[in-house]
Amino acid sequence: MAAMKTVDRFFEDYAVGESRTTQGRTVTEADVVLHAGQTGDFFPHHLDAAWCATQPFGRRMAHGTLIISMAVGMTAGDINPQAMSYGYDKIRFVKPVFIGDTITVTAEVTDKADHRKDPARLGYLHELVSVINQDGETVTVLTHLYLVNKRGEPS
Amino acid sequence: MAAMKTVDRFFEDYAVGESRTTQGRTVTEADVVLHAGQTGDFFPHHLDAAWCATQPFGRRMAHGTLIISMAVGMTAGDINPQAMSYGYDKIRFVKPVFIGDTITVTAEVTDKADHRKDPARLGYLHELVSVINQDGETVTVLTHLYLVNKRGEPS
Amino acid sequence: MAAMKTVDRFFEDYAVGESRTTQGRTVTEADVVLHAGQTGDFFPHHLDAAWCATQPFGRRMAHGTLIISMAVGMTAGDINPQAMSYGYDKIRFVKPVFIGDTITVTAEVTDKADHRKDPARLGYLHELVSVINQDGETVTVLTHLYLVNKRGEPS
Amino acid sequence: MAAMKTVDRFFEDYAVGESRTTQGRTVTEADVVLHAGQTGDFFPHHLDAAWCATQPFGRRMAHGTLIISMAVGMTAGDINPQAMSYGYDKIRFVKPVFIGDTITVTAEVTDKADHRKDPARLGYLHELVSVINQDGETVTVLTHLYLVNKRGEPS
Amino acid sequence: MAAMKTVDRFFEDYAVGESRTTQGRTVTEADVVLHAGQTGDFFPHHLDAAWCATQPFGRRMAHGTLIISMAVGMTAGDINPQAMSYGYDKIRFVKPVFIGDTITVTAEVTDKADHRKDPARLGYLHELVSVINQDGETVTVLTHLYLVNKRGEPS
Amino acid sequence: MAAMKTVDRFFEDYAVGESRTTQGRTVTEADVVLHAGQTGDFFPHHLDAAWCATQPFGRRMAHGTLIISMAVGMTAGDINPQAMSYGYDKIRFVKPVFIGDTITVTAEVTDKADHRKDPARLGYLHELVSVINQDGETVTVLTHLYLVNKRGEPS
Numbered sequence: 046m047a048a049m050k051t052v053d054r055f056f057e058d059y060a061v062g063e064s065r066t067t068q069g070r071t072v073t074e075a076d077v078v079l080h081a082g083q084t085g086d087f088f089p090h091h092l093d094a095a096w097c098a099t100q101p102f103g104r105r106m107a108h109g110t111l112i113i114s115m116a117v118g119m120t121a122g123d124i125n126p127q128a129m130s131y132g133y134d135k136i137r138f139v140k141p142v143f144i145g146d147t148i149t150v151t152a153e154v155t156d157k158a159d160h161r162k163d164p165a166r167l168g169y170l171h172e173l174v175s176v177i178n179q180d181g182e183t184v185t186v187l188t189h190l191y192l193v194n195k196r197g198e199p200s
Numbered sequence: 201m202a203a204m205k206t207v208d209r210f211f212e213d214y215a216v217g218e219s220r221t222t223q224g225r226t227v228t229e230a231d232v233v234l235h236a237g238q239t240g241d242f243f244p245h246h247l248d249a250a251w252c253a254t255q256p257f258g259r260r261m262a263h264g265t266l267i268i269s270m271a272v273g274m275t276a277g278d279i280n281p282q283a284m285s286y287g288y289d290k291i292r293f294v295k296p297v298f299i300g301d302t303i304t305v306t307a308e309v310t311d312k313a314d315h316r317k318d319p320a321r322l323g324y325l326h327e328l329v330s331v332i333n334q335d336g337e338t339v340t341v342l343t344h345l346y347l348v349n350k351r352g353e354p355s
Numbered sequence: 356m357a358a359m360k361t362v363d364r365f366f367e368d369y370a371v372g373e374s375r376t377t378q379g380r381t382v383t384e385a386d387v388v389l390h391a392g393q394t395g396d397f398f399p400h401h402l403d404a405a406w407c408a409t410q411p412f413g414r415r416m417a418h419g420t421l422i423i424s425m426a427v428g429m430t431a432g433d434i435n436p437q438a439m440s441y442g443y444d445k446i447r448f449v450k451p452v453f454i455g456d457t458i459t460v461t462a463e464v465t466d467k468a469d470h471r472k473d474p475a476r477l478g479y480l481h482e483l484v485s486v487i488n489q490d491g492e493t494v495t496v497l498t499h500l501y502l503v504n505k506r507g508e509p510s
Numbered sequence: 511m512a513a514m515k516t517v518d519r520f521f522e523d524y525a526v527g528e529s530r531t532t533q534g535r536t537v538t539e540a541d542v543v544l545h546a547g548q549t550g551d552f553f554p555h556h557l558d559a560a561w562c563a564t565q566p567f568g569r570r571m572a573h574g575t576l577i578i579s580m581a582v583g584m585t586a587g588d589i590n591p592q593a594m595s596y597g598y599d600k601i602r603f604v605k606p607v608f609i610g611d612t613i614t615v616t617a618e619v620t621d622k623a624d625h626r627k628d629p630a631r632l633g634y635l636h637e638l639v640s641v642i643n644q645d646g647e648t649v650t651v652l653t654h655l656y657l658v659n660k661r662g663e664p665s
Numbered sequence: 666m667a668a669m670k671t672v673d674r675f676f677e678d679y680a681v682g683e684s685r686t687t688q689g690r691t692v693t694e695a696d697v698v699l700h701a702g703q704t705g706d707f708f709p710h711h712l713d714a715a716w717c718a719t720q721p722f723g724r725r726m727a728h729g730t731l732i733i734s735m736a737v738g739m740t741a742g743d744i745n746p747q748a749m750s751y752g753y754d755k756i757r758f759v760k761p762v763f764i765g766d767t768i769t770v771t772a773e774v775t776d777k778a779d780h781r782k783d784p785a786r787l788g789y790l791h792e793l794v795s796v797i798n799q800d801g802e803t804v805t806v807l808t809h810l811y812l813v814n815k816r817g818e819p820s
Numbered sequence: 821m822a823a824m825k826t827v828d829r830f831f832e833d834y835a836v837g838e839s840r841t842t843q844g845r846t847v848t849e850a851d852v853v854l855h856a857g858q859t860g861d862f863f864p865h866h867l868d869a870a871w872c873a874t875q876p877f878g879r880r881m882a883h884g885t886l887i888i889s890m891a892v893g894m895t896a897g898d899i900n901p902q903a904m905s906y907g908y909d910k911i912r913f914v915k916p917v918f919i920g921d922t923i924t925v926t927a928e929v930t931d932k933a934d935h936r937k938d939p940a941r942l943g944y945l946h947e948l949v950s951v952i953n954q955d956g957e958t959v960t961v962l963t964h965l966y967l968v969n970k971r972g973e974p975s
Contacts, residue, residue: 050277051223068206068279068397068398068399068403068406069399069403069405069406070397070399070402070403071402071403071404071405071415073384073385073388073695074384074385074693074694074695075383075384075385075388075389075693075694075695075698076388076858078385078693078695078696078699079388079392079547079695079854079857079858080858080889081547081550082544082546082547082548082550082699083547083851083854083855083858083886083889083890083893084889084890084892084893084894084896085546085547085550085552085890085893085894085896086892086893086896087550087688087690087739088688088896088899089688089689089690089899092690092691093688093689093690093691093767094691094765094767095689095691095767095799096688096689096767105691108889109892109905109907110885110888110889110892110893111858111889113885113888113889114855114858114859114883114885114886114888114889115858115859115860117859117861117884117885118858118859118860118861118885119397119859119860121859121860121861121863122205124223124863124864130884130913131912131913132884132910132911132912132913133908133911134909134910134911135907135909136907136908136909136911137906137907138905138906138907145404147403147404147405147406179405223862223863223864223868223871224864224868224870224871225862225864225867225868226867226868226869226870226880228540228849228850228853229538229539229540229849229850230538230539230540230543230848230849230850230853230854231393231853233538233540233541233544233850234389234392234393234540234702234853234857235393235424236702236705237389237544237699237701237702237703238386238389238390238393238421238424238425238428238702239424239425239427239428239429239431240425240428240429240431240701240705240707241427241428241431242533242535242584242705243431243434243533244434244533244534244535247535247536248533248534248535248536248612249536249610249612250534250536250612250644251533251534251612260536263424264427264440264442265420265423265424265427265428266393266424268420268423268424269390269393269394269418269420269421269423269424270393270394270395272394272396272419272420273393273394273395273396273420274394274395274862276394276395276396276398279398279399285419285448286447286448287419287445287446287447287448288443288446289444289445289446290442290444291442291443291444291446292441292442293440293441293442300869302868302869302870302871334870360587361533378516378589378707378708378709378713378716379709379713379715379716380707380709380712380713381712381713381714381715381725383694383695383698384694384695385693385694385695385698385699386698388695389698389702389857391857391860392854392856392857392858393857395856395860395862397860429707432515434533455714457713457714457715457716489715538850539848539849539850540848540849540850540853541703543848543850543851543854544699544702544703544850545703545734547854548696548699548700548703548731548734548735548738549734549735549737549738549739549741550735550738550739550741551737551738551741552843552845552894553741553744553843554744554843554844554845557845557846558843558844558845558846558922559846559920559922560844560846560922560954561843561844561922570846573734574737574750574752575730575733575734575737575738576703576734578730578733578734579700579703579704579728579730579731579733579734580703580704580705582704582706582729582730583703583704583705583706583730584704584705586704586705586706586708589708589709595729595758596757596758597729597755597756597757597758598753598756599754599755599756600752600754601752601753601754601756602751602752603750603751603752670897671843688826688899742825744843
């Protein structure tokens, strides 16, 4: 009984080390089929259960871009008009995610820096996004990059 | 930069008259096509643009169940383990919603009452959910019914 | 080897007590994933198999609005230009519907009444829609409300 | 206010020349995107609006298999346990179907014949399925082949 | 690390008897649910697991049009501007495809013929498309018909 | 008339500077709606046409993760068992992609390096993936990282 909100949060309002963790979400066969359909990637690693059963990994894996998309979506919540997502760094697929796995996502502020050209008004914020499976293993990581307005006034 | 949270909110924490309003969402042709696919309702009112153009309403309308589903989804947010949704009353389709319309949803606590059998521990909460289009017209209303745990302690 | 038809049926043509029952339909994981995607409701009760396994209900449940949407869609068939659906009353989620359950739907005419302002030309028709699972349990009910033209001629 | 029904119809109950026509359905961009996703066919004829605008046909076309699938689905209705669809003949893409076109489908019984091996109990039934666009042009045709039980009793 | 390419291939470049085989693809419950949604065919043979369990075939079957759509999509690859698909012949559903089956597709050039009216510039090409399940059984066949430009020059 | 193939390509077979360009694909409203549904990100920047019309950018934008997913999918083609994708670097959203834009993708080998621990058998390969809109503007870039087996034999 609440809803997506718009909340102003400025550069000064973030602290390195703060973190948050999402609810879990099971990566279903339907998610993988829909993602194949959205991307056109029908590789047998994702869609051919018979062939996967003959491979060392044994089961169908989710697309890397599906896990990234889910993880970024799961960490989105309140709308912050003061922050703009401008990219990601160091996306790494540490372990495969299989159909039926359940993932949760942790996002931690790992870095804050002044903007190179406009340090009075803007700052860079880095969030380390870690995707964890039901066994507690980190399966995917990425650094989410934001450009955030400074309040600039004593608050 | 926030995410779906679990927040305990007890019966005593709600006040009649409090309300919240969601972000807007455009009801797209894709939403209507997907809803036809989910429900099996392929009535020409929703899916036949040529026929609709010959009718007084002139354009394809969204399914009533699509608007209900969207509205309930848009007002969901934080997870409250103390509240359970058990039904809806007085769903009324006041005006049609056409493909391309943008809706926002307001939810207002309109009623609180003790549970008939267990008034010490449970209460009924009614939320009036109103769907408003881009012209400010109310298009759909419903009353969302919750059973909510009482804190039972002086807070 | 037949198709959606348009059939005129007037207020006088309905009798209280008449009923019809649909084919069955299995509520699949894909349906729940698509409904989450259509509504934005990604609550763990529907999408987190690992967490559900730790709860008393044990398994992922379908969204209430999915069951309503399916049930209304399953009872739609012939197009009746003389009847207009204007809302629902007393939607109640009697028991949860789990992924893998198969539902059938019964719709029974439970009430007929003259229109308050134009009794010569219009009438209200109420259909009790009951969703039954594979174990014969009623899981969801609602009353579907129609405004129906009267034939107005001796038939 | 009716639903998918099961109706027994035997070979003797069909007459060459009988036909039925469906409601219309608009072939939307969403349908084409979903069909690309279901088939893996992302050819620019279907998905690249900019390139299509430079071609003689000027607009994005629906996949042939989408039109076949829609047409067969639109002519399905009552379930007839006495008939089994076993294939199609002479599928021809007579004219392209563009995104935004509205199609209706006519199905006409064009041929009846005894089964080669079991003429006392089975017969072949051919239905000519014609897809017509909003300008009255036939865009796709196919012959739907059924094997139908004979009643075997004087009817 | 390659992508959909445009490759000119003329009538003279095809040889009767040449064939190619696709990767495998598992026909999932999600595919069947999406195809029901795309076509409006919600027959219990495809969507009612409880009823199917009482039938001789025991499990939910894929729609015939889903297998055709998948098979044609799986055999699409390079874009050949010199060839135009104009239809299919002799589509036959030899055996059912069940949810969970994995199919591969073989396409073999079975016939080449000069165009009736313009033999100097055009030719007909027939490809026999065979869908094979994980047990090596042929489940669906069709003949894919192409009209192909002749190079017309000694190559 | 070709299909997804498996082609062995070793580290030695790639040359810095080689590149390939995909067909185009229009980013449709349906793609954005489906991506919102897959990720749970229903931000008004993507889904609220009325609000977007009041903003400087004026129109609904695609999700960044949708463009990444599409771009990676569009550059996938032949299966190379000798190469494994292990991540991405420097994903940057240079310009927004709006609903209706058509993108093409270029992938260029920009770097090759020996594996740190096993230089005799493995190498790193970097591909710069650039997403270009219909006006020739670069809208998104990323570096796709592969670990590739060396042939190890004089070729």
